[in-house]
Amino acid sequence: MIKDAIAKWHAYVDSNxxxxxxxxxxxxxxFHSPVVHTPQExxxxxxxxxxxxxxxxxxxxxxxxxxxxxxxNAVLEFTAEIDGIIINGVDMIRVNDEGKIVDFKxxxxxxxxxxxxxxxxxxALQQFAGK
Numbered sequence: 001m002i003k004d005a006i007a008k009w010h011a012y013v014d015s016n017x018x019x020x021x022x023x024x025x026x027x028x029x030x031f032h033s034p035v036v037h038t039p040q041e042x043x044x045x046x047x048x049x050x051x052x053x054x055x056x057x058x059x060x061x062x063x064x065x066x067x068x069x070x071x072x073n074a075v076l077e078f079t080a081e082i083d084g085i086i087i088n089g090v091d092m093i094r095v096n097d098e099g100k101i102v103d104f105k106x107x108x109x110x111x112x113x114x115x116x117x118x119x120x121x122x123x124a125l126q127q128f129a130g131k
C-alpha cells in the first residue's frame with residue numbers, strides 16, 4: 001500500500017498537478033511543518049502547504065535522494081538549493097488502509113535552510129490564501 005501511495009506522490013511532485021493531491025490525501029490528514037508549532041489538520045490546509053512547498057522547492061533542483069518504506073510508513077530524504085543554500089530534509093509519510101496519506105511531517109536542516117524556507121513558504125502561503 002505504501003509503495004503505491006509513494007508512486008502517486010512522486011507523480012504529483014513531478015507534474016505539480018494539484019488535482020493529484022485530492023486523490024492522495026485523506027480528509028483527516030495532519031501536516032507537521034518544520035516551522036509551525038501546531039499540527040495543521042485537514043485536507044484543505046495540508047493541500048495548501050504541500051502546494052506551497054512544491055512551488056518553493058520544486059523550482060530549485062529538488063531531488064529525492066533516499067527512500068525507506070515499511071508497513072504504512074515512508075521516509076523520503078530530499079535535497080534542494082535556494083539562493084546558494086543547500087537544503088536537506090525528509091518527508092515522513094503515513095497512509096491509512098485505503099492508501100491515502102493521513103500524516104505528513106517535514107523536517108529540514110541546516111538552520112539557514114529552515115529560516116530561508118520559513119520566509120519563502122510564508123510568501124507562497126500568502127499567495128494561495130489571497131486566491
